[in-house]
Amino acid sequence: MIYTVNNELRTTILDDGTAEEKLAEILILMNDKTFGQREAASIVGGRGRLYRLIEAGKIRTDKPTNKQNGKWFCNASDVLRHAVVIYRKPRKIKRNEKANNKRATA
Known part of the structure; x- marks a missing residue:
């Protein structure tokens, strides 16, 4: 599955609720801060x-x-x-x- 986040193409989605997934989400959200x-x-x-x-x-x-x-x-x-x-x-x-x-x- 392909989706965009902060104008970057992402090819995978981590959706298993692990700590690695949460860390990746935090780093993606903080990229423009x-x-x-x-x-x-x-x-x-x-x-x-x-x-x-x-x-x-x-x-x-x-x-x-x-x-x-x-x-x-x-x-x-x-x-x-x-x-x-x-x-x-x-x-x-x-x-x-x-x-x-x-x-x-x-």
């Missing part, structure tokens, strides 16, 4: 990784204005394709012992 540079960097795992993916041609970007501080627009489908989950330990809270001692005696 964009993320800003900071949002895209937080999704792919950092600004350095985002720059490497852009240089490798794996993430399509657009910068409509040719100004230094112009906003970048990264293709949402490409960004989600390279998403990474980063597990970090919670930061330890540094406490000032002198201030705590003063409060305890007062």
